[in-house]
Amino acid sequence: MKLLVSVLRRASAAAAIAVPCQKFLSRAIVNSAARYIKPTTSSSFHQSVVLAQCVKMLDQRKTFSPDFFFRQLFDEQSHTYSYLLADITTKEAVLIDPVLEQAKRDAKLIEELGFSLKYALNTHMHADHITGTGYLKQLLPSTVSVISRSSGAKADKHLADNETIAFGRHELRALSTPGHTNGCMTFVVEEQGIAFTGDTLLIRGCGRTDFQEGDSRTLYRSVHERIFTLPENYRLFPAHDYKGNLETTVAEEKRYNPRLTKDIEAFVEIMNNLNLPYPKMIDKAVPANRECGLYDIPKEN
Ligand SMILES: N[C@@H](CCC(=O)N[C@@H](CSS)C(=O)NCC(=O)O)C(=O)O
Numbered sequence: 001m002k003l004l005v006s007v008l009r010r011a012s013a014a015a016a017i018a019v020p021c022q023k024f025l026s027r028a029i030v031n032s033a034a035r036y037i038k039p040t041t042s043s044s045f046h047q048s049v050v051l052a053q054c055v056k057m058l059d060q061r062k063t064f065s066p067d068f069f070f071r072q073l074f075d076e077q078s079h080t081y082s083y084l085l086a087d088i089t090t091k092e093a094v095l096i097d098p099v100l101e102q103a104k105r106d107a108k109l110i111e112e113l114g115f116s117l118k119y120a121l122n123t124h125m126h127a128d129h130i131t132g133t134g135y136l137k138q139l140l141p142s143t144v145s146v147i148s149r150s151s152g153a154k155a156d157k158h159l160a161d162n163e164t165i166a167f168g169r170h171e172l173r174a175l176s177t178p179g180h181t182n183g184c185m186t187f188v189v190e191e192q193g194i195a196f197t198g199d200t201l202l203i204r205g206c207g208r209t210d211f212q213e214g215d216s217r218t219l220y221r222s223v224h225e226r227i228f229t230l231p232e233n234y235r236l237f238p239a240h241d242y243k244g245n246l247e248t249t250v251a252e253e254k255r256y257n258p259r260l261t262k263d264i265e266a267f268v269e270i271m272n273n274l275n276l277p278y279p280k281m282i283d284k285a286v287p288a289n290r291e292c293g294l295y296d297i298p299k300e301n
């Protein structure tokens with residue numbers, strides 16, 4: 001027994017030294033990697049620098065505050081992500097980009113977790129699915145629906161650029177990021193280092209600009225001026241992904257987005273040649289979303 005106690009003591013003393021050492025060393029290695037890696041060619045040197053920067057930005061990723069709740073939710077039909085955020089202390093919650101067909105699922109989850117839904121927000125007037133905000137207002141009557149004023153859609157609260165929405169001690173800031181539609185907004189939670197980009201910026205892609213008020217040059221400027229200027233370690237969460245990706249970062253998209261790393265003229269050319277089929281639901285979704293999704297919704301018994 002004595003032997004076991006002594007072994008455990010030694011092991012924990014070793015760990016107490018090893019963990020900070022490891023952290024210090026990994027940071028030191030990353031910081032100096034670009035200077036000490038021996039280049040064989042200038043392009044492999046460049047790759048080493050980019051890799052070192054990427055490791056560094058992962059190293060510096062923020063973790064959520066203990067009183068901040070985050071849950072990513074998915075609708076398989078439209079490939080839409082919705083995001084439930086809450087203050088764990090006060091239980092006030094917000095839901096970003098809910099989908100009509102998932103409103104009951106979302107309401108059940110919110111009730112099970114003991115949250116009270118304060119705001120149901122849309123990043124923009126969606127074209128591919130009907131928003132769940134109107135229906136959630138019926139299911140959870142405390143809910144206030146929110147969208148940007150420039151979307152032209154009905155809601156209880158209309159947001160202007162830079163306006164904030166509070167839930168408990170947390171808040172998100174709405175940045176106007178038009179281009180996919182006029183009313184597109186990106187919601188940023190600065191304390192947690194995260195942003196919800198709607199369809200403005202998708203993972204290694206971006207929202208199309210060939211319907212509603214789409215404009216490629218405007219979208220390019222929105223991304224470069226309002227999203228790529230956020231700190232590089234910010235985690236980004238889009239409204240859709242069609243390949244199973246969950247999230248990205250500012251640093252990743254600035255380096256690897258195949259559309260937005262190009263200059264503006266090349267970007268416009270890419271966007272003019274996407275040749276995507278129109279969303280199947282567009283003729284139903286846009287008129288419904290103009291009414292906050294309160295359009296042909298299921299009646300409660
Ligand atoms: N096939 C889907 C619609 C897919 C689509 O058009 N997605 C939009 C976002 S929803 S408005 C988009 O901007 N896509 C960009 C891209 O590069 O894919 C359907 O029929 O609903």
Ligand SMILES: [Fe+2]
Nearest residue numbers: 126127199207
């Ligand atoms: Fe969209």
